[in-house]
Amino acid sequence: MNWIKFALWLSAIYFSYYGTLILWDILRGKKQPYDEKSHTLSFEEDIEPIRETAEEENRNFNSSVLSSGGVTLKQLFNLAREEAIEYTRPVSY
Structure with missing residues (x-):
């Protein structure tokens, strides 16, 4: 068995499996009624x-920078x- 045959068999099995699941859902087709006690x-x-x-807001900050x-x-x-900010890696200007 070569790779092409393997891929064809695998895709056929894949499509047949999921095709039957889709058909099963379509044929079953009954939607469950809405339950008021749903989960x-x-x-x-x-x-x-x-x-x-505003006085209470300013009292909560210990820093001179508010934002x-x-x-x-x-x-x-x-x-x-x-050098007003602290950075960890060098920045190329």
């Missing part, structure tokens, strides 16, 4: 939101050149 998980928590004032924000790639290279 669906749902999670509900009783959480009430709390409104914070870092995003920078462009050019600004990132400028920060690396000024």
